[in-house]
Amino acid sequence: MGTNEDLYAVPDDTAVVLVRDAMDRTTADLPPLPDLVGAARAQGRRRKARVRFAIGGGALAVAALGVAGAVALPVDNDKQKSSGVINVAAPPSSPSTTPQPPVHITPSPGETSMAHLPPAERAKQEDFQNRAVPVLQSLLPPTVGTVQRTDLNVRMYHGTKDGKTFTIMFSVRPSGPGTNPKPCLEVKGQVCKKTVLPGGIQAHAGTAPINNGNVTETRLSFHYGRSDVSLSISPHDESNTSAPVTNDQILELAKAPAFLDLVKAADADPVEKEQKTAPAS
Structure with missing residues (x-):
């Protein structure tokens, strides 16, 4: 008679088949398993997108800070060369437009200066001078x-170069009878030239x-409106x-707007008195 082990002994192939059948019967009524691979893949894609978005936002923030720093910080040429980064400096502030004090000229005996004018008239003449200075500076040659x-009179200005002073006389004076500028004549060594200004005005230089x-x-003259210039x-x-x-x-200066x-x-609001001419005897 055999032992208990002999009673329960089963060939290897038969055992495998029995186990597989039992597992199939046990799981037959269970619902199918979800697609874990697909869900994991989708979750991975969402996570990757969030990481890219975070990196992109950080790069934009760094770029914005870089631009702000480039404008706010002063330029260091040595550091630029070593780092390869070029900062854009803020634009310089505009130069001061505060009028400069006038050159003081002591009047000759019997002559009066702008200091003797009524306050309102003096302020008017000084305002015109302050407007004329930058125009003359930009249009006259260096x-x-x-x-x-x-401060002697509204017509007088000075140009100073290398210790030399050149007196500049600029006058816009209401015309009086017989005071219109005379054409330039090439006499006594004078060399003349003329041009036509906007509006058909003829200007003479000599x-x-x-x-x-x-x-x-060097002289320039022409008639404008009601004034001799x-x-x-x-x-x-x-x-x-x-x-x-x-x-x-000087003729190019006369054409400048x-x-x-x-x-x-x-001409519209004179800063000089009408010129008077003495009657011929």
Whole structure:
């Protein structure tokens, strides 16, 4: 008679089949398992998208800070060269437009200065001078130097270059009988040139020898509206230096809109008295 082990012994292949059948019967009534792989893949994609979004947002924030820092921080050329980063400096502030004080000129005996004018009239003339200075400075050639107004009269300005002072006379004066500017004549060494300004106005320029004849003065004249307009640049007598402005240069100045705007303003609201002429005897 065999042992208990012999009773329960089953061939290997048969045991495998029995176990598999039992598992199939046990799980037959259970619902199918969800697609874990698909869900995991979808979750992974969402997580990856969130990471990319976070990285992109951080990059934008860093870029914004970089731009702000480039504008706010001063430029260091040495650091730029070593790092390869170029900062954009903030634009410089505009230069001060505060009018400069005038050049003081002591009046000659019997002459009066702007200091003797009524306060309102003096303020009006000084305002015109302060508007004229930057226009003359920008339109006259650099050889004239730094342009400044004077406190002697509204017509007088100075140009200073290399220690030499050139007197500039700029006048917009109401016309009086017989005071219209005369055409330039090439007499006594004077060299003339003319041009036509906007509105058909004819302007004359002349370079003429003065004093001992070794130096020249440059002059401009024309009639505008109800006024006679003149501009002259005198030589520097002490050094025998002629006025550093040519006829062509002064005629180009006369065509400039900024200069004509000054003329127009003074013609509409004069800063000088009407010129009087003495009757012929």
